[in-house]
Amino acid sequence: MGAGHNGLVAACYLARAGVQVTVLERDTVVGGAVSTVERWPGYRVDRGSSAHVMIRHTGIVEDLALDLTYQDLDPWGWTPYGDITFHVDLDRTCTSIESACGTRDADAYRVFALDWGQRNSKVFDAFQGAPTPGRLGKAIWGAGRGTGLPGIELARQFLTSADSLLDSLFDDERLKTALAWMGSQSGPPTHEPATADLVGWNTVMHRLAPGHPVGGSGALSEALRQRLESYGGRVLLGHGATRIERTGVRTAEEFHPADVVVGACHVLTILELAGDPRLERARRTVRVGNGIGIVVRLATRALPAYPRPETYRSLQLLAHSREQLRLAFGQYGAGLVPEDPPALAMTFSAFDDTLAPPGRHNVTVWGQWHPYALKHERWEDIREREGEKLVAAVDRVAPGFAGSVEHMHVQTPVDLERELGLLNGQVMHLEMGLDQMFAWRPLPELAGHRISDGLYLCGASTHPGGGVFGASGRTVAQLVLKDRRRRRG
Numbered sequence: 001m002g003a004g005h006n007g008l009v010a011a012c013y014l015a016r017a018g019v020q021v022t023v024l025e026r027d028t029v030v031g032g033a034v035s036t037v038e039r040w041p042g043y044r045v046d047r048g049s050s051a052h053v054m055i056r057h058t059g060i061v062e063d064l065a066l067d068l069t070y071q072d073l074d075p076w077g078w079t080p081y082g083d084i085t086f087h088v089d090l091d092r093t094c095t096s097i098e099s100a101c102g103t104r105d106a107d108a109y110r111v112f113a114l115d116w117g118q119r120n121s122k123v124f125d126a127f128q129g130a131p132t133p134g135r136l137g138k139a140i141w142g143a144g145r146g147t148g149l150p151g152i153e154l155a156r157q158f159l160t161s162a163d164s165l166l167d168s169l170f171d172d173e174r175l176k177t178a179l180a181w182m183g184s185q186s187g188p189p190t191h192e193p194a195t196a197d198l199v200g201w202n203t204v205m206h207r208l209a210p211g212h213p214v215g216g217s218g219a220l221s222e223a224l225r226q227r228l229e230s231y232g233g234r235v236l237l238g239h240g241a242t243r244i245e246r247t248g249v250r251t252a253e254e255f256h257p258a259d260v261v262v263g264a265c266h267v268l269t270i271l272e273l274a275g276d277p278r279l280e281r282a283r284r285t286v287r288v289g290n291g292i293g294i295v296v297r298l299a300t301r302a303l304p305a306y307p308r309p310e311t312y313r314s315l316q317l318l319a320h321s322r323e324q325l326r327l328a329f330g331q332y333g334a335g336l337v338p339e340d341p342p343a344l345a346m347t348f349s350a351f352d353d354t355l356a357p358p359g360r361h362n363v364t365v366w367g368q369w370h371p372y373a374l375k376h377e378r379w380e381d382i383r384e385r386e387g388e389k390l391v392a393a394v395d396r397v398a399p400g401f402a403g404s405v406e407h408m409h410v411q412t413p414v415d416l417e418r419e420l421g422l423l424n425g426q427v428m429h430l431e432m433g434l435d436q437m438f439a440w441r442p443l444p445e446l447a448g449h450r451i452s453d454g455l456y457l458c459g460a461s462t463h464p465g466g467g468v469f470g471a472s473g474r475t476v477a478q479l480v481l482k483d484r485r486r487r488r489g
């Protein structure tokens, strides 16, 4: 159930093993939050995600031999505030930091990138399978051992806030802001405890660049669908599940008998459709959160006038200070939209001419933090005004950009829920705090991907969480196949 990328990955692995698979999808577009549509004639616009980071580290694209071409996003990050550029190449990154912030911060960054890169290669091992105590213990135990630090200090560093980590390492506020904003992309603010690794994690991009598929983010989902069909499986669009039963899934039109059901959408959706008695506790306990942000999709006559063309490949980190991040999060906490939202801009049409008509561009700007439930206003009244704030954030660093915008499509948290089925507009399904990761995601009794006899769960609601990843889809397929073998044996 659910043709998001995780559901499609699960379907591919099952079908490749000879299982007969049907994917039921309520939407008329494949891919969920990894999909691309023609928003205006000639413009291929992503509906959700754009930057593929984690899936590139899983080997899934290669293992399934997907018909997909990635454009590397290298440099992967750039901030106009200080003109700091993060390349895959660590030396080039350190040179950029040195000229902006001085030798001390450049040296400190090198140590940080090597150290946290090594720690996260271990954490990543934990992400590649079910969150069993053995797997987690082995991976986490190994993380950071190369530093020579005692375990108790490593644990402290893992549990501290990203801001404390940044303060302990660097001097220059602009460098700290860029890293903090990058680390905020999963939702939790960097002053919260146990967010250090949300910043540390980004160092994996010194191993492998993030990518944007040629043709848009949805090219990944299209390639997965194609691979599934080549294995004999099928996707039925416009077939939303209305009930999960012991012997199959009911849609408005018909009943689809099945030995096994894999729920690849939100955990609360699955529990509700299955009539699971744990729904009430899950509703009260699981933190879906009050949205994260909004996104504007722009059709423009020109790219933002940045100082160097290489920056068009990067995630453009348009946050000017950590005070801006804290203020935006504080306002969000009070049910208010941020007065001055931090923005992250992306300009893929600069190097992919399938995304916009000749002489035109397709620019995405993501902003945080915006509540789904507003205290005083209604999204339908303020959508355009809030979208304009993100355009202004780009215009501030690239004067004249706002005047080049021909069309603007704003996706508020309410739109994300309506269009993509993301409850409360939460792009990660559930908040990504430490208490909802690993064997706690979505809840201890529902972690491990096995929900009940014959019903499994994968996707962003499960370990290892949201983002373009695919790992939970592959893991759930492995568990289904293992259980089938055991039953047959």
Ligand SMILES: Cc1cc2nc3c(=O)[nH]c(=O)nc-3n(C[C@H](O)[C@H](O)[C@H](O)COP(=O)(O)OP(=O)(O)OC[C@H]3O[C@@H](n4cnc5c(N)ncnc54)[C@H](O)[C@@H]3O)c2cc1C
Binding pocket: 001, 002, 003, 004, 005, 006, 007, 024, 025, 026, 027, 031, 032, 033, 034, 047, 048, 049, 050, 051, 052, 053, 054, 239, 240, 241, 242, 264, 265, 266, 269, 295, 411, 416, 420, 421, 422, 427, 428, 429, 458, 459, 460, 461, 465, 466, 467, 468, 469
């Ligand atoms: C605006 C935005 C920007 C983002 N940017 C990035 C980014 O740049 N990089 C990144 O890594 N991540 C990003 N993300 C997050 C990432 O896209 C998601 O966390 C991830 O794609 C979730 O994938 P999934 O397969 O687990 O679930 P989903 O994509 O949520 O798929 C679930 C599917 O289930 C379907 N469904 C729901 N109910 C039913 C039903 N009753 N019957 C049948 N089908 C049903 C839905 O329609 C959907 O297709 C972004 C998300 C959004 C929305």
